[in-house]
Amino acid sequence: MEITCAEALVRCLEMEGVENVFGYPGGAILPVYDALRSSKIKHILTRHEQGAAHGASGYARTTGKVGVCMATSGPGATNLVTGLANAYMDSIPIVAFTGQVPTSQVGTDAFQEVDITGITMPVTKHNYLVKDAKMLPKIIKQAFHIARTGRPGPVLIDLPKDVAQTVINFNYPTDVELMGYKPTVKGHVAQINQAAKIIMQAERPVIYVGGGVVNANASEELLWLAETIDAPVVATLMGLGAFPGDHRLFLGMLGLHGIKAANLAVTECDLLITLGARFDDRVTGRLGGFAPNAKVIHVDVDPAEISKNILSHLPIVGDTKKVLEALVVRLDKKQNVAWNTKVAAWKEEFGPRYRTEGNLLKPQHIIEEINRHTKGKAIIATDVGQHQMWVAQHYNFTGPRDLVTSGGLGCMGFGLPSAIGAQIGRPDETVVLVTGDGSFQMTLNELSTAREQGLPLKIFVLNNGCLGMVRQLQEFYCDKRYTAVEFSFVPDFTALGKVYGFKGISVRTEEELQSALTEVFGENGPFIVDCVIDPEENVLPMVMAGKDLCDAVDIE
Numbered sequence: 001m002e003i004t005c006a007e008a009l010v011r012c013l014e015m016e017g018v019e020n021v022f023g024y025p026g027g028a029i030l031p032v033y034d035a036l037r038s039s040k041i042k043h044i045l046t047r048h049e050q051g052a053a054h055g056a057s058g059y060a061r062t063t064g065k066v067g068v069c070m071a072t073s074g075p076g077a078t079n080l081v082t083g084l085a086n087a088y089m090d091s092i093p094i095v096a097f098t099g100q101v102p103t104s105q106v107g108t109d110a111f112q113e114v115d116i117t118g119i120t121m122p123v124t125k126h127n128y129l130v131k132d133a134k135m136l137p138k139i140i141k142q143a144f145h146i147a148r149t150g151r152p153g154p155v156l157i158d159l160p161k162d163v164a165q166t167v168i169n170f171n172y173p174t175d176v177e178l179m180g181y182k183p184t185v186k187g188h189v190a191q192i193n194q195a196a197k198i199i200m201q202a203e204r205p206v207i208y209v210g211g212g213v214v215n216a217n218a219s220e221e222l223l224w225l226a227e228t229i230d231a232p233v234v235a236t237l238m239g240l241g242a243f244p245g246d247h248r249l250f251l252g253m254l255g256l257h258g259i260k261a262a263n264l265a266v267t268e269c270d271l272l273i274t275l276g277a278r279f280d281d282r283v284t285g286r287l288g289g290f291a292p293n294a295k296v297i298h299v300d301v302d303p304a305e306i307s308k309n310i311l312s313h314l315p316i317v318g319d320t321k322k323v324l325e326a327l328v329v330r331l332d333k334k335q336n337v338a339w340n341t342k343v344a345a346w347k348e349e350f351g352p353r354y355r356t357e358g359n360l361l362k363p364q365h366i367i368e369e370i371n372r373h374t375k376g377k378a379i380i381a382t383d384v385g386q387h388q389m390w391v392a393q394h395y396n397f398t399g400p401r402d403l404v405t406s407g408g409l410g411c412m413g414f415g416l417p418s419a420i421g422a423q424i425g426r427p428d429e430t431v432v433l434v435t436g437d438g439s440f441q442m443t444l445n446e447l448s449t450a451r452e453q454g455l456p457l458k459i460f461v462l463n464n465g466c467l468g469m470v471r472q473l474q475e476f477y478c479d480k481r482y483t484a485v486e487f488s489f490v491p492d493f494t495a496l497g498k499v500y501g502f503k504g505i506s507v508r509t510e511e512e513l514q515s516a517l518t519e520v521f522g523e524n525g526p527f528i529v530d531c532v533i534d535p536e537e538n539v540l541p542m543v544m545a546g547k548d549l550c551d552a553v554d555i556e
Contacts, residue, residue, distance in 0.1 A: 005133040006031035006164040009097070010039045012140040015172050018068050020424055022046055022055035026072025028112060029099025031164040044424060044453060047445040049076050051417035053083020054443075056094050058421025060087075062379055062401050064217065066147050067421065070097040074112030077158070078119065082411060084154045085123035089408025090238060091215060093152040095143050102162040103131060117158050125153030133166035138173055145176040150183030151302040152215055183301060187318035187326060195273075195297050195314055196330035202271035202295075204339045205231040208254070211238030211407065212276015212300060212320050214400045219243065221324035222275065228328060230335045232343045234262040236277050237392055238407040245376060245396030249340075251347055255283040256543045257389040260350035263541070263549035265343050266291050274298045276320045279309040280408070289548030299323050352393045355555060360534040361513060363387065363462050367394040369513060370432060370460065373521045378430040379404065379422050383415035383439030386468040389539040391434050413442030416459070420446060423455045430458065430521070437463040437490050447500040450526065458520050459502070459528045461493050464535040472538050476553075477545075486535075497528030506530045 022044045025033045046052045049071040056067030077098040087094045101110040117127045126146050128139050143155040219242050226249050233243045234254040252259035272294040284290040298312035306315040354364040367390050376396045381404040382388040404422050406414040419433040471485040494504025505516045520527045541552035
């Protein structure tokens with residue numbers, strides 16, 4: 001069958017089962033958009049290319065499928081970069097397509113020409129510049145395989161306009177064979193046997209869970225492991241939801257703003273079973289003081305993460321789900337009565353907490369009430385800042401893929417477009433965006449996209465009139481010398497919402513909050529709730545730079 005390369009691209013997407021594409025058209029990618037007209041694939045026209053990348057990320061995070069986005073050459077392509085870097089840091093599978101100037105103009109500084117493969121090389125798992133039209137189907141097959149296998153990540157395909165218009169004999173390959181790319185899936189049997197022996201001998205085990213457990217769909221196996229060996233569980237930000245937040249063994253998030261009980265358990269444990277986590281700086285604090293008494297078992301699909309930051313006494317390279325399946329059958333039921341009694345006491349004394357005095361709404365209380373109204377069953381998207389940490393501390397995620405947040409890159413402006421992607425991916429579920437007045441203003445243009453798509457998003461803006469997390473850092477590290485963090489103007493978010501077809505509600509008291517929550521979760525329409533909070537409210541605990549997890553600044 002002879003078709004143009006652009007038509008072949010769309011045909012390949014259909015054969016990969018792609019249902020939605022997030023994008024923004026332009027001249028260089030015009031042939032692809034022309035071919036897309038005759039496809040059943042739904043195109044979501046975002047209001048900025050960054051929104052397309054974040055939308056594809058939100059879709060991928062909540063569905064487990066590969067997200068797809070596309071943009072034109074030049075500024076269209078460069079506007080994808082932040083979203084690709086965000087997906088790369090959080091191991092999210094995305095395939096991005098960019099238009100490019102004709103091959104005869106590549107390297108001539110033509111209109112809207114940039115070397116997007118060069119630009120994105122550090123922030124993609126792999127990328128391609130298509131020079132031979134006949135190779136495009138094979139390249140697309142490889143791109144989806146690379147994006148979803150091993151440690152997932154974004155792949156970019158740059159398609160020159162003349163190549164897109166070239167007629168080829170279309171044939172989509174069924175198999176992928178890539179020299180040098182053979183991700184290890186099954187863990188080494190001897191290592192798994194040794195892990196079982198170490199686990200059975202441990203008296204104070206802790207299971208430390210990262211986003212790799214979510215990516216591997218290993219939540220059920222994780223639950224079996226924790227209940228079999230009676231071990232408390234702590235999670236990274238990306239690992240939240242991998243283990244039920246309301247389970248007796250769950251202590252919450254660890255790290256810089258981690259729950260004190262979780263940090264104490266890690267500090268005192270004699271065995272740290274690390275699953276799909278990378279010991280990043282937000283988790284460890286001072287490396288020399290992290291889990292100082294523990295042997296470390298580290299399970300990860302990416303061998304580059306083994307002993308990168310923390311020495312692994314027993315590494316197991318492989319897919320977390322497959323490793324846990326093999327490990328659990330080698331374990332006997334055990335109890336750690338003395339250890340869990342101690343941990344339970346820490347959980348009772350040092351669980352999520354905050355000061356309740358003051359006249360303004362407490363942001364932690366807002367999150368707790370959202371949790372109560374949703375029963376932990378909603379998809380929660382966040383931006384980055386104080387509100388993100390309050391969600392991590394005070395919302396009980398009961399299932400995987402229900403938290404959509406920017407972890408490694410810490411990208412403000414991620415929240416709204418990612419919530420759009422999440423709602424499109426799981427249209428029958430409640431999607432709540434918790435954002436800040438700073439983050440929200442970065443990408444609120446995507447309210448047009450949400451309205452155009454008829455999405456019933458529930459948006460809660462924690463409005464403190466400043467860049468709260470930066471203000472908090474300046475309080476601690478700059479002796480309260482506040483610079484460029486206070487907004488002299490903040491728009492009326494309720495009025496803004498009405499312009500975009502959202503029902504706007506402003507809340508300043510607990511009574512107004514309760515009324516708003518009843519209305520928001522009692523109706524199916526889109527809402528923006530402007531929650532005015534104290535600008536001096538801090539996220540605590542907080543581990544200062546160079547300090548150990550057990551030395552966090554906390555509520556006195």
